[in-house]
Amino acid sequence: QQQVKQSPQSLIVQKGGISIINCAYENTAFDYFPWYQQFPGKGPALLIAIRPDVSEKKEGRFTISFNKSAKQFSLHIMDSQPGDSATYFCADQGGKLIFGQGTELSVKP
């Protein structure tokens, strides 16, 4: 079964700093790579997704960088805010959505 390996497991960042979460995927060629954000007591919600033929996608303060040769992709949160404190899941969307292990982000004021 395909896996997505996510790191770090937890991350503490000061307000205004940059949060970086990394993911590595296995042998897929045509998948999308989304990031989901989950607040306590809520279901996950799509944050941003990238196609495999694009190296970077930016939406506001959130950027996905995709390195196809290394089979890695990462989420960068610029100017991190306390409201960004949540658990972030990367995923591999092929036939099914395979989630990474999650990163608990805490942004300190």
Added chain:
Amino acid sequence: EADIYQTPRYLVIGTGKKITLECSQTMGHDKMYWYQQDPGMELHLIHYSYGVNSTEKGDLSSESTVSRIRTEHFPLTLESARPSHTSQYLCASSELGGGSYNEQFFGPGTRLTVL
């Protein structure tokens, strides 16, 4: 407003009881899913459906069963609950294929505790 609903939000029940977790969506989505998530852990797909009368088992083996009699409704049933079933159960839905990314919309989850 289009949305996805799960009831109950919290359920504490004794061993051996039969339970049904409800999931409904108003978006007209063909695909629906059930995930199991332990606290602080990743989501594991346990069931999915491509449409009415279609149900498939996911990657994580589960003793639960599902049915899809109506497009908007995808209930999950445990015939005899056990403490090992204690977890959070998340329902989701999405459109069928199309070549672009099909976002999965998640409900708020049901937190199940079996004593």
